[in-house]
Amino acid sequence: xxxxxxxxxxxxxxxxxxxxxxxxxxxxxxxxxxxxxxxxxxxxxxxxxxxxxxxxxxxxxxxxxxxxxxxxxxxxxxxxxxxxxxxxxxxxxxxxxxxxxxxxxxxxxxxxxxxxxxxxxxxxxxxxxxxxxxxxxxxxxxxxxxxxxxxxxxxxxxxxxxxxxxxxxxxxxxxxxxxxxxxxxxxxxxxxxxxxxxxxxxxxxxxxxxxxxxxxxxxxxxxxxxxxxxxxxxxxxxxxxxxxxxxxxxxxxxxxxxxxxxxxxxxxxxxxxxxxxxxxxxxx
Amino acid sequence: xxxxxxxxxxxxxxxxxxxxxxxxxxxxxxxxxxxxxxxxxxxxxxxxxxxxxxxxxxxxxxxxxxxxxxxxxxxxxxxxxxxxxxxxxxxxxxxxxxxxxxxxxxxxxxxxxxxxxxxxxxxxxxxxxxxxxxxxxxxxxxxxxxxxxxxxxxxxxxxxxxxxxxxxxxxxxxxxxxxxxxxxxxxxxxxxxxxxxxxxxxxxxxxxxxxxxxxxxxxxxxxxxxxxxxxxxxxxxxxxxxxxxxxxxxxxxx
Ligand SMILES: [Fe+2]
Numbered sequence: 451x452x453x454x455x456x457x458x459x460x461x462x463x464x465x466x467x468x469x470x471x472x473x474x475x476x477x478x479x480x481x482x483x484x485x486x487x488x489x490x491x492x493x494x495x496x497x498x499x500x501x502x503x504x505x506x507x508x509x510x511x512x513x514x515x516x517x518x519x520x521x522x523x524x525x526x527x528x529x530x531x532x533x534x535x536x537x538x539x540x541x542x543x544x545x546x547x548x549x550x551x552x553x554x555x556x557x558x559x560x561x562x563x564x565x566x567x568x569x570x571x572x573x574x575x576x577x578x579x580x581x582x583x584x585x586x587x588x589x590x591x592x593x594x595x596x597x598x599x600x601x602x603x604x605x606x607x608x609x610x611x612x613x614x615x616x617x618x619x620x621x622x623x624x625x626x627x628x629x630x631x632x633x634x635x636x637x638x639x640x641x642x643x644x645x646x647x648x649x650x651x652x653x654x655x656x657x658x659x660x661x662x663x664x665x666x667x668x669x670x671x672x673x674x675x676x677x678x679x680x681x682x683x684x685x686x687x688x689x690x691x692x693x694x695x696x697x698x699x700x701x702x703x704x705x706x707x708x709x710x711x712x713x714x715x716x717x718x719x720x721x722x723x724x725x726x727x728x729x730x731x732x733x734x
Numbered sequence: 735x736x737x738x739x740x741x742x743x744x745x746x747x748x749x750x751x752x753x754x755x756x757x758x759x760x761x762x763x764x765x766x767x768x769x770x771x772x773x774x775x776x777x778x779x780x781x782x783x784x785x786x787x788x789x790x791x792x793x794x795x796x797x798x799x800x801x802x803x804x805x806x807x808x809x810x811x812x813x814x815x816x817x818x819x820x821x822x823x824x825x826x827x828x829x830x831x832x833x834x835x836x837x838x839x840x841x842x843x844x845x846x847x848x849x850x851x852x853x854x855x856x857x858x859x860x861x862x863x864x865x866x867x868x869x870x871x872x873x874x875x876x877x878x879x880x881x882x883x884x885x886x887x888x889x890x891x892x893x894x895x896x897x898x899x900x901x902x903x904x905x906x907x908x909x910x911x912x913x914x915x916x917x918x919x920x921x922x923x924x925x926x927x928x929x930x931x932x933x934x935x936x937x938x939x940x941x942x943x944x945x946x947x948x949x950x951x952x953x954x955x956x957x958x959x960x961x962x963x964x965x966x967x968x969x970x971x972x973x974x975x976x977x978x979x980x981x982x983x984x985x986x987x988x
Contacts, residue, residue: 473930488821495860495888496930516820522738529820554745557816560783561776563744566760570737598772599761603735636764667767669775702786 460717461511462698468707469500475507479711479718482543484657484697487514491532498539505540511655511695512542513624516558519578519592520551520565530585537588543695544654546591546624547582549575549615564597567604567611572618579619591654592616593624596632596661596670608633609647616652623652627687628659628680628699632670641683656691658684658717659699673702676713684717688724696721735760748776749813784812787825792852794898794905795833795845798912807838827853844896844917851898851923854890858925859932861888866981875986876974880955883948883977884985888927891942891949897921899934926982935980940964941973 461482464472466489483504490498504510517529537545550562565571583590594612606614616623625648634641658681660674676684676698698713743758763769785808789796796804811832817825830849839845864886875881892898897917904915922942924935937945940961947957954974958965965973977983 489823492819492821492824493860494862495927496863497860499863499930520737522736522741526820551741553817554741556818557745558818558820559745559748559780560817560822561748561779563776566737566740574737598764598767598775599769600764601740601760602762603760633764636767638765665767665771667765 459694460696460698460714460721461508462710462714463513463700464501464504464510465700465704466497467704469496471707472504473500475503478707479714480508481714482509482511482695482697484511484513484655484699485540485542487512487533487536487545487547488516490536491529501540509695510540510542511544511546511697512537512540513593513697514545514547515560515562516552517547517582518552519547519575519582520549520563520571521554521578522551522574523555525578525581526555527585530582534586534588537586544591544622544624545586545588546593546655548593548595549612550595562595564595564599564601566601567606567608568601569605570603572611572614575615576618579621589620589622591622591624592619593626593657594629594633595626596629596636596668598636598667598669600637607639607647608637609644612648616649621652622654623648624655624657625653625691626657626659626670626699627683628657628661628670628672628676631680631683632661632668635668642686645687650690653691653694655695655697656684657697657699658713659701671702672699675709676716681716681720685720685724688720692721692724747773748780781809781812783822784808784817784825787822788829790823791826791856792829792849794852794902795849797905797907797909798842798845798848798901799839800909803838807833807836810836810838829853842912844894844898844901847894847896848898848901851892851894851902854892855902855925855932855934858888858890858927861886861927863930864888864927864981864984867983867985869978872978872983872986875988876971876978878988880953880988882951882953882987883983884987885949885982886926886984888932889982890925891937891945892923892925893921893939893942895920899923899936902934924980924982926980928981933980937976941976944973945977 459481461484462480464483464485485501490501548562551565553559579590630641630644658676659672660676661668661670662674696717698710700710740760761769785805788808811829819825830846830853833839833849834846866886897919899921900915900917901912922937922939924937926933944957958970
């Protein structure tokens with residue numbers, strides 16, 4: 451029997467190294483999968499076929515890293531057209547990308563790069579998001595990123611910027627708690643302050659991953675298990691997000707399916723525990 | 735500074751980490767992390783991601799060269815070839831040609847062919863699972879005097895002066911000297927998808943030529959005419975049986 455009750459919906463990323471396992475349609479503790487959109491845009495073979503099979507058994511989110519919403523030169527219509535086709539095929543419950551730029555129009559840098567938090571960027575993002583949503587005929591959710599530099603032209607904090615962006619675009623949010631933790635550490639702010647100031651009612655998905663500490667800084671490499679500092683933050687916000695889909699994210703050093711599944715189970719336990727804590731508090 | 739200018743400078747800095755990030759006057763360090771260290775993170779991330787993408791596609795080339803030499807060659811290739819595809823996994827379509835032109839490969843003769851083979855394998859793996867014409871229907875038509883064959887998308891013929899498939903079969907083994915593998919014989923391969931699996935089958939070089947001509951759209955009698963002395967009626971039948979059993983025939987027209 452699956453551990454997860456309907457209230458605690460913890461999923462994880464869909465990784466090519468797990469295709470063979472998932473093709474056997476095993477019973478898993480995973481409530482849903484997040485698929486990296488770009489991997490499937492040009493595929494007609496195994497990747498897309500596995501995605502379609504997984505979709506028959508699980509809800510699916512499409513999480514992109516290549517829309518390049520922060521590109522001052524605008525968006526690729528070809529990318530949006532292919533994503534639209536993919537959305538029609540797999541009917542995801544959320545389509546998301548990042549508050550970031552990922553290259554210029556003719557050179558993909560395959561990284562989530564930080565944007566200045568100012569009026570010009572808000573206008574670029576709003577224009578690009580408007581185009582994306584009209585082409586995709588789907589609402590977009592936006593995820594926060596980790597950053598290792600900041601800009602002199604910032605004239606608001608990251609949480610003010612994210613709040614203003616949701617206000618202007620009507621977009622929902624995907625909350626990456628590991629990126630919040632990373633930025634709080636590197637840019638010296640309190641992660642709880644960040645969470646207090648973003649519009650939590652717009653959050654539709656929460657991601658957990660593994661930043662690593664090197665020297666005095668945190669790097670959101672998503673290459674390790676979810677570390678204690680992120681679990682601690684997750685426990686603190688659990689009562690506020692336990693109704694939301696939660697994802698265990700991993701981008702590098704993809705382990706066995708069962709290893710990631712352990713983090714899925716752990717997240718489900720924490721969510722259930724957060725309910726118990728709150729109920730006992732009410733009784734007192 | 736306009737956002738587009740900032741982004742172009744930022745990009746240059748990621749690609750050339752030896753440049754001075756102070757030139758991007760709009761940037762400041764995050765906390766204690768100096769700008770040059772931050773850019774080293776972005777530069778390394780870029781190089782590592784593309785190198786990993788190349789190592790997934792060109793797994794046997796990596797096996798032959800070893801990590802140090804492979805990474806070194808990738809770093810130079812990445813410097814010379816910007817990534818233009820959304821999907822990281824599509825990076826490196828020109829890597830086989832690059833391998834010929836770099837002196838770094840120390841004259842390993844089969845490297846370009848091996849890389850081209852791995853690229854073709856990837857393309858076939860990414861093609862849709864085929865739905866070939868049922869054997870009974872093919873058989874009926876193959877008895878006709880002349881016909882044209884349309885092949886499934888997930889099929890390719892690969893010809894080389896070297897036994898690249900011998901090297902490829904060993905790619906999962908622990909690294910040892912590639913000289914120990916018998917790679918010196920020419921080979922012709924039929925690579926195709928059967929159900930969801932990619933098959934690699936050694937075929938006769940003349941059969942390979944005929945298949946390539948059929949693939950170009952020539953009729954069976956046109957394709958066979960250039961090899962009349964070699965392709966007896968029995969051998970021709972055997973070739974069509976092979977194609978039929980492999981399940982690579984999408985359609986046959988009279
Ligand atoms: Fe993400």
